[in-house]
Every structure is written in C-alpha cells, then in structure tokens.
Amino acid sequence: MTRRFGAAVLRSYESRFVLEEVALDPAPADGEILVRIAGCGMCRTDLAVRRSAGRSPLPAVLGHEGAGVVVETGGPNTGLSTGDHVVLSFDSCGSCRSCLAAAPAYCDSFASLNLFGGRKENAARYADASGMELAPRWFGQSSFAEYAVVAARNAVRVDPSLPVELLGPLGCGFLTGAGAVFNSFGVLPGDTVIVLGAGAVGLAAVMAAAASGAAIVAVDRHPERLALAERFGAIPVHAESTDLPGLIRQLTDGGARYALDTTASAQLINDALRSLRPTGHLGLVARLHTELSLEPGALDRGRKISHICEGDAVPGLLIPRLTALWQAGRFPFDELIRTYPLADINEAERDCEAGRVVKPVLLP
Numbered sequence: 001m002t003r004r005f006g007a008a009v010l011r012s013y014e015s016r017f018v019l020e021e022v023a024l025d026p027a028p029a030d031g032e033i034l035v036r037i038a039g040c041g042m043c044r045t046d047l048a049v050r051r052s053a054g055r056s057p058l059p060a061v062l063g064h065e066g067a068g069v070v071v072e073t074g075g076p077n078t079g080l081s082t083g084d085h086v087v088l089s090f091d092s093c094g095s096c097r098s099c100l101a102a103a104p105a106y107c108d109s110f111a112s113l114n115l116f117g118g119r120k121e122n123a124a125r126y127a128d129a130s131g132m133e134l135a136p137r138w139f140g141q142s143s144f145a146e147y148a149v150v151a152a153r154n155a156v157r158v159d160p161s162l163p164v165e166l167l168g169p170l171g172c173g174f175l176t177g178a179g180a181v182f183n184s185f186g187v188l189p190g191d192t193v194i195v196l197g198a199g200a201v202g203l204a205a206v207m208a209a210a211a212s213g214a215a216i217v218a219v220d221r222h223p224e225r226l227a228l229a230e231r232f233g234a235i236p237v238h239a240e241s242t243d244l245p246g247l248i249r250q251l252t253d254g255g256a257r258y259a260l261d262t263t264a265s266a267q268l269i270n271d272a273l274r275s276l277r278p279t280g281h282l283g284l285v286a287r288l289h290t291e292l293s294l295e296p297g298a299l300d301r302g303r304k305i306s307h308i309c310e311g312d313a314v315p316g317l318l319i320p321r322l323t324a325l326w327q328a329g330r331f332p333f334d335e336l337i338r339t340y341p342l343a344d345i346n347e348a349e350r351d352c353e354a355g356r357v358v359k360p361v362l363l364p
C-alpha cells in the first residue's frame with residue numbers, strides 16, 4: 001500500500017525547503033519500522049548538505065534527529081511493537097569490524113549509509129507527487145516528514161512518559177557532545193574539561209561534564225551562548241581573550257585533562273592543545289575545512305588528538321542514560337530547544353545559521 005504524507009523536500013543545494021506530499025511504497029520491509037514523527041531536530045549536518053559539493057544526492061528529505069511512535073512493524077523480528085516510542089539515530093551495517101566491536105559510528109559503510117545514498121536494497125522508495133524518485137533515506141531516516149521508515153536497528157525505545165517530540169536530538173547532536181564526555185574521554189569527578197564552541201554539541205558536552213562532576217571551561221564568541229554555558233556549570237571564557245591558553249591553564253590548575261572542539265577553528269584547536277596538561281586529550285567533532293597545522297610541541301608530553309564521531313556512542317546504550325539523567329534534572333537538554341512547525345523549516349534554518357537558536361526541533 002502506498003502511503004502519502006507531507007515532507008520538507010530540498011530540491012537543490014541553493015533552494016529553500018518546500019513542504020510537499022511524498023509517497024512511500026511499500027512500507028515497511030522485513031526488519032524495518034514505520035514511525036509517525038513527533039519531532040525532528042535540525043543538525044549542522046543537515047545544513048552542510050548545501051555545501052557538500054554535490055555529494056549528497058538531491059532532491060532529498062533530510063532530517064536525522066527524529067523521534068516518534070511506531071505505527072507499523074515489518075516482520076516479527078524488529079523487537080518493537082506498534083505504539084512504542086522511539087528515538088531514531090544514525091545508520092550502521094551491523095556486520096563490519098567496527099559494528100561487531102560496538103563502534104557503529106565507525107561503521108565501514110557510515111558515509112554511504114548516512115550521507116551519500118543509503119542502503120542499496122531500498123535505494124529508491126520515496127517518490128514525489130509526480131512519481132519522480134527522491135534520494136534514498138538520509139541517515140537511514142529522512143525525518144523532516146510526517147513519517148519515516150527506518151531499520152529497527154537504528155531505533156531506540158524510550159519511556160512513553162517522556163516528551164517524545166523533544167527527544168530526537170538525543171539521536172545525534174546531544175548524543176555527540178554527551179558521548180564525547182562519557183565514552184571518548186571517560187570524564188571523572190574532579191577532571192577538567194574545555195569545551196570550544198557552545199552550540200548544541202558543545203552545550204550537551206558541558207551538561208554531561210557537569211553531571212560527571214568535572215570542572216568546565218566553555219569558550220565561545222557569543223555572549224548569550226557563554227551565558228547558557230555558565231548556567232549549565234561552565235566557567236565562560238570569550239574566544240578572543242588575550243592569551244587564551246594561559247587563561248585556561250590558570251582556570252584549570254595548570255592545564256585541562258580534556259578538550260572538545262566543536263568549532264573546526266585551527267587557531268582554537270592549537271589554543272586548546274596549549275591549554276592541556278601532559279597526557280591531555282583533545283577530541284575533534286567538527287569537520288575540518290582547512291589544513292590543520294600544529295604548532296611545534298603541540299603534542300609533546302603524551303598529549304593526543306583524535307576525531308570523535310557520534311560521541312563513540314552505541315545509541316541503544318547512551319540514549320537511555322541521557323533520558324535518565326534528564327529525568328533526574330542533570331541533563332536539561334530541553335532548555336536548548338525551540339520548536340517550530342515543520343512548515344516553518346526555512347525560518348528554523350535561518351535562526352540556526354544566525355545563532356538565534358541552539359537546537360531547532362521541527363514538529364510535523
């Protein structure tokens with residue numbers, strides 16, 4: 001049976017999103033679920049499609065921070081039932097070495113599954129009103145829409161008493177910041193953490209570090225973002241402060257144990273390395289667009305630098321931890337969210353690009 005529903009379609013890298021009727025046929029296949037989307041966060045990676053140099057296929061339905069309610073299951077082996085509330089996360093193959101090692105963010109097929117084409121076996125199941133095929137599912141979901149079909153593997157069941165329409169960003173942006181702190185760094189009480197860039201990922205890292213009992217320094221150039229970081233437990237420091245590394249070393253008793261960069265600024269990355277104590281670890285989550293040259297000695301004395309994808313998370317383990325922390329009042333991610341009707345997706349994008357909102361969530 002063909003299902004028709006509304007979705008925000010991006011037709012060219014320069015155009016606005018347009019709300020259209022799309023068709024999905026048939027749904028869902030064995031091992032998949034059909035989800036009625038309650039809300040979907042807007043993440044930087046959605047907007048980066050415009051700058052993907054044509055690598056992400058269009059026209060497409062973007063959106064990869066969906067959450068909602070299961071309305072249909074494909075076959076008996078999804079482990080989910082109609083009516084379950086779920087958060088959707090990134091796609092992974094389940095069978096490569098990384099997936100077998102519980103590191104699905106480093107799946108051999110991560111780029112092809114999530115960014116550049118989706119699963120071959122269901123490569124062309126969305127069509128527009130004229131019957132033209134749309135790009136395969138974005139991040140295995142395409143959730144800027146009323147419905148999404150996803151592999152059950154990418155859906156995490158959550159407590160139905162939670163506000164499901166706000167939970168989508170736990171599947172990517174907030175998962176990335178919190179996962180870097182909990183998984184990649186293993187922050188312990190008394191550790192010192194620098195967070196560079198107080199956007200959605202950075203502020204989730206601040207909250208997670210605060211929940212871990214760490215001392216935190218947040219660096220940004222927007223006063224209102226710094227005020228948010230301070231509210232969640234960080235010492236705010238302006239990115240253009242004189243001798244930033246010296247100032248941070250002073251605030252962290254001689255140097256921080258961990259630093260998380262969400263800015264991709266080569267200057268701030270070097271400043272962060274100079275702010276680390278010996279054996280300190282700098283994690284990078286933002287994609288670099290320029291060559292990164294390191295100052296001499298930047299990695300001396302056991303300092304290390306690594307890229308962190310999706311917070312090194314197994315979504316089925318981390319998302320329930322984050323909702324439990326939220327229920328305990330220790331991970332107030334909802335304070336970073338502003339909701340918009342899906343029809344206002346272009347306004348949400350403008351607000352996001354202008355820094356007027358930390359995390360837009362679109363409600364279909």
Ligand SMILES: [Zn+2]
Binds near residue numbers: 100107109
């Ligand atoms: Zn894999």
Ligand SMILES: [Zn+2]
Binds near residue numbers: 043064
């Ligand atoms: Zn994302």
